[in-house]
Amino acid sequence: MPRVSKAQLRADQFRAHAAEVLKDSDWLDDGVRYWLEKQLRRERHHEYTENEHAALARIIAAGTLFDGWDGYSVPELLTAAGRYKADGDYEDERLFDELAARNATMLRLAEMGHLVGFCRNVAGLPSAPFKPEIARYADVA
Numbered sequence: 001m002p003r004v005s006k007a008q009l010r011a012d013q014f015r016a017h018a019a020e021v022l023k024d025s026d027w028l029d030d031g032v033r034y035w036l037e038k039q040l041r042r043e044r045h046h047e048y049t050e051n052e053h054a055a056l057a058r059i060i061a062a063g064t065l066f067d068g069w070d071g072y073s074v075p076e077l078l079t080a081a082g083r084y085k086a087d088g089d090y091e092d093e094r095l096f097d098e099l100a101a102r103n104a105t106m107l108r109l110a111e112m113g114h115l116v117g118f119c120r121n122v123a124g125l126p127s128a129p130f131k132p133e134i135a136r137y138a139d140v141a
Helices: 006-023 030-040 050-062 074-087 090-101 109-121
Strands: none
Touching (some): 006 030, 030 050, 050 109, 090 109
């Protein structure tokens, strides 16, 4: 049986992570979804560039789910934001209404950052700044 090179192992891991992200891809932008699908269509022996690995790492980080922040659950944060949503802009109001309507209990990185920032800066909620520790792609790979 021939040995598998480190480059091939890394490419296989890239494919596995990309396929995993695509399993739950509703949150992805269409362009990102297309890019991931395109990467999976490449030949098995394709060696992905450092930029491609970095892009996948950013996508994986963006997909990180949070159930709360600094002792507050997502529903508690949404309740606090809901009381002050009129003090924000239209996009804030629309986002918080959408999250409340779907009874969100977990949010991805960007949504959670937005919610925590709004709660801290507009609603006056005493919480720590949103600076989460995100698992690095190299740790996941």
